Structures are given as structure tokens and as C-alpha cells.
Amino acid sequence: MGDVKKVVLAYSGGLDTSVILKWLQEAYGCEVVTFTADLGQGEELEPARRKAEMLGIKPENIYIEDLREDFVRDYVFPMFRANALYEGLYLLGTSIARPLISRRQIEIARETGADAVAHGATGKGNDQVRFELAYYALNPDIRVIAPWREWDLNSRTKLIDFAEKHQIPIAKDKRGEAPFSVDANLLHISAEGKVLEDPWEEPQEYVYSRSVSPEEAPDQPTYIEIEFETGDPVAIDGQRLSPAALLTELNRLGGANGIGRLDLVENRFVGMKSRGVYETPGGTVLLAAHRGIEQLTLDRGAAHLKDEVMPRYAELIYNGFWYSPEREMLQALIDRSQEHVNGTVRLKLYKGSATVVGRKSPDSLYSLAHVTFEEDAVYDQRDAEGFIKLNALRLRLLKRGQEHG
Structure with missing residues (x-):
């Protein structure tokens, strides 16, 4: 041969x-x-x-x-800087x-x-x-x-x-x-085939191995704090950890609170649909936390641009184009956006959900002086009138043209 x-x-x-x-x-x-x-x-x-x-x-x-360590530092963390989700849901654990x-x-x-x-x-x-x-x-x-x-x-x-x-x-x-086929690594574990091939049938509890069911999770929430430096997590509750150790601990915390389960019918690159059941407890927590710190530290235009390119970036990873020039170009854009993504996020882990409940950053763009509902000395509300009229101009002209057309 x-x-x-x-x-x-x-x-x-x-x-x-x-x-x-x-x-x-x-x-x-x-x-x-x-x-x-x-x-x-x-x-x-x-x-x-x-x-x-x-x-x-x-x-x-x-x-x-x-x-x-190589896996989390050089592949998982760069991907999470982009908040990458394939088809809006899948955290790309196998890919x-x-x-x-x-x-x-x-x-x-x-x-x-x-x-x-x-x-x-x-x-x-x-x-x-x-x-x-x-x-x-x-x-x-x-x-x-x-x-x-x-x-x-x-x-x-x-x-x-x-x-x-x-x-x-x-x-x-x-x-x-x-009963089913399994793929596992530090980011996730997936199951597909056999008993999972009928997308109408709910997965049985024995399919899951990295998380308790949300119903069986503790009745009291777990609060944690994740610290970020230039877009990457570096510490949990003040304790600095290596990339692999940090993701391992997030897996433990997320799994214990029933977080990270996903039942998905996805579109494979080769053309068919498949049903997979995924567990990504640490990644689900990390995604929520990273978005939380970006809320404070990313400029609106940069944040919206990132969200626009994210589906393309995620699709490239899913389809196997990690070493393509276009993925590397998008990575450069994403990494540039993370230069000031520093700070700490507090999360509430409770029965399947990871909710951001606090965030702080030395590079925060949030200005209480500007957004307060109390009296302030930095924002003249009368300025909004001209802003609105300029943005409404094309709409007004369009409507007038339609009425006289």
C-alpha cells in the first residue's frame, strides 16, 4: 500500500x-x-x-x-479571548x-x-x-x-x-x-452516537460524568472571584494558578453546581447534522467571567467588532483551520483588544447557572459620574437633542420622500 x-x-x-x-x-x-x-x-x-x-x-x-499546560495556555485561553461559540452554543472542546x-x-x-x-x-x-x-x-x-x-x-x-x-x-x-462514543480533555467531555442518536430522547443521567444535575446541585450558591490579566484568567479567589490548574479548579466548581451541560444538534463541516451532549463546566464559568470583565474594559466599538468576527473565528476552529492565515489574522485582532482587559469578576454559581454579580478593574471605562441618576456636573443633557436630531435626519427625509412620492 x-x-x-x-x-x-x-x-x-x-x-x-x-x-x-x-x-x-x-x-x-x-x-x-x-x-x-x-x-x-x-x-x-x-x-x-x-x-x-x-x-x-x-x-x-x-x-x-x-x-x-500547553493545551490551556496556547489553545484554550486564546480561543476564550474571543468568547468563541460555534452556532451560538458550543464551546469547541473537541475542536x-x-x-x-x-x-x-x-x-x-x-x-x-x-x-x-x-x-x-x-x-x-x-x-x-x-x-x-x-x-x-x-x-x-x-x-x-x-x-x-x-x-x-x-x-x-x-x-x-x-x-x-x-x-x-x-x-x-x-x-x-x-452506549455512546466519548471524547474528553481538560476543557470538556462529549458523548454522541448510539443511545443519543435520537434527538427527541432526553439524555439519561448516566451520560454525564463531570457535573451533577442542576436539580441535585447544592441549594446554596457558591461565590467565586476570577482575576484577569490581558484577557486571560490568572487567579481564583486571590490564589494564582497555572492555566491547567485554573481550568481544573473551575471544572470542579462548575461541575459541583451543575454548570456546563449542553444538548446540541450541530452542523458538521462534512455536511450532516449530528447530536452531541457536552459538559464544559469550567469553560462555561470562564466565558461568563470573561464577558463580565470585558463589559468594564472594552470600548463599545471594539467590543461590537469582536462580537461580529467571533462567529467566523469559531467556525474556523470548528472546521479545522487553526493554522490558517485568516484565523491568525483574527487572533491578532482579538489579542490586541485584550491589552487592557484586566480586573476581577465575582460570580454566583447556582444550580446550573454562572451569573456575574460584580466586576472591578484598574482599567475600567465605566464612569459613575456620567451615568448617575443623581445630579452631575460632567454631562449636559441638552447635548442629546442635537445628537438625536442628526441621527434622525435621514429617517425624517426618508419619510417625507415616501409621503410626497
Whole structure:
């Protein structure tokens, strides 16, 4: 199947990628390098190392890396500076992880002399696009292997038969029909497929793993304060934390209060609609807090421009164009807007909601002297008459023209 000598595989250690590993060895007769990224998915990763070794991978060809800080600092936080939401709701938890995994795969390919990379995304989903657009943006000449578009193992039964034939260990819950498919990292966990495929059926409580139900959340609210510097959160309740540690703590606080659940029917880039159930407790809290501090510190024109470009920015991330020039151009605009987004936001977390209840900033543009309902010495209300008449001029002329037309 070609002259591939060495391939770097994005490897989770699960059934699909373990079958892919063996299939690559057989179908391509090539050396395989496995790369497993810890992005905060909450799973022990050493079993992936042991399984790779059992499948004949040399120890020096097994890469397991803790990338949680890189993930939050270089990908999640820049995205949150934009308040990015895909189709008005989705916080892009799966989408934003793919550029980092892809970048490290290309780097490892360069380090090991590999001439190809491979992923385990199916031919129906968005991830194949995200991985491969990133691969080609970073190395235009790389060979990409997408087994789900090549092999005939197109059912769970065939995958399991292949695994058993090659003595690949299968988790017990994989022997039957899995209830749903899960993707997880430090920003979110998603579930889709199987019991969730009917968009009319409410997700059962067992689908959720990072949050209590709002009904079961505490009856007393939790108040927290988040401090921002140039648009990024740096501290919770006065305690400075690293990016990954801060998001971890927001996940704990948000999840304990039933925050961050989303049941969404979205439009995939490949053309079909899909139903996903997402949990993003820390991200939901962070979005509310970031908007809260921007309310004080962003000029109206800058804030409105950001809101105008946000859907385009979010769509670029969702569709896999993180390494595109247009995303980088929008990022420069967004980052420029954040230079004075400093201060502290107080939030009330209560039964599924994260509500801003206070905000303060050394760079605040809020002027009590101008907005007070009491007597003031800085604003002449008579000035508003001319302002209104000038803005009404075209409307008055339009109406007169219609009446005499």
C-alpha cells in the first residue's frame, strides 16, 4: 500500500487505535511510532504504553506526553479571548484539541524521520478534516494515512474479530455495543452516537460524568472571584494558578453546581447534522467571567467588532483551520483588544447557572459620574437633542420622500 517506512500514529490505547496500530504494521509493513497526549482526559495513560509495547512497538518509539499546560495556555485561553461559540452554543472542546495533537505528531515525525502520520478519525466526522488540515498546514509534503477511509473493518463486530485474531486486549465494555462514543480533555467531555442518536430522547443521567444535575446541585450558591490579566484568567479567589490548574479548579466548581451541560444538534463541516451532549463546566464559568470583565474594559466599538468576527473565528476552529492565515489574522485582532482587559469578576454559581454579580478593574471605562441618576456636573443633557436630531435626519427625509412620492 505504498512505500511508507515509518508512521506516527495518534494513539489512545483504545480498541480503534490499537487495531489501527496492528493494521498499519500489516497493511503497510512499516514501523509505527505511537503518540499519546495527556490533555486532561482524566484517564491513566500508562496502559497505552504497555499495550503499544505488547503490540511490538519499541520503547523509544512510544511517546506519552503531558501537554495540559500547553493545551490551556496556547489553545484554550486564546480561543476564550474571543468568547468563541460555534452556532451560538458550543464551546469547541473537541475542536480546539486537534491542532495541538497534530502539531506534536508532525514534530515527532520530524524527530524520528517518519514519512507519514495517521489518525483514528472516521470518514463521517469533523476530526478527519481537523487533523489533516493541520498536518498539511505544518508539513505540506507529509503522507497521511486515514484507516477508516481505507480498510474494510467497517463495523464494531469486524473490529473486535480483528482484535481477537491478533490477540489485542479488549476492554469488557467494548465487547457489546457501546452506549455512546466519548471524547474528553481538560476543557470538556462529549458523548454522541448510539443511545443519543435520537434527538427527541432526553439524555439519561448516566451520560454525564463531570457535573451533577442542576436539580441535585447544592441549594446554596457558591461565590467565586476570577482575576484577569490581558484577557486571560490568572487567579481564583486571590490564589494564582497555572492555566491547567485554573481550568481544573473551575471544572470542579462548575461541575459541583451543575454548570456546563449542553444538548446540541450541530452542523458538521462534512455536511450532516449530528447530536452531541457536552459538559464544559469550567469553560462555561470562564466565558461568563470573561464577558463580565470585558463589559468594564472594552470600548463599545471594539467590543461590537469582536462580537461580529467571533462567529467566523469559531467556525474556523470548528472546521479545522487553526493554522490558517485568516484565523491568525483574527487572533491578532482579538489579542490586541485584550491589552487592557484586566480586573476581577465575582460570580454566583447556582444550580446550573454562572451569573456575574460584580466586576472591578484598574482599567475600567465605566464612569459613575456620567451615568448617575443623581445630579452631575460632567454631562449636559441638552447635548442629546442635537445628537438625536442628526441621527434622525435621514429617517425624517426618508419619510417625507415616501409621503410626497
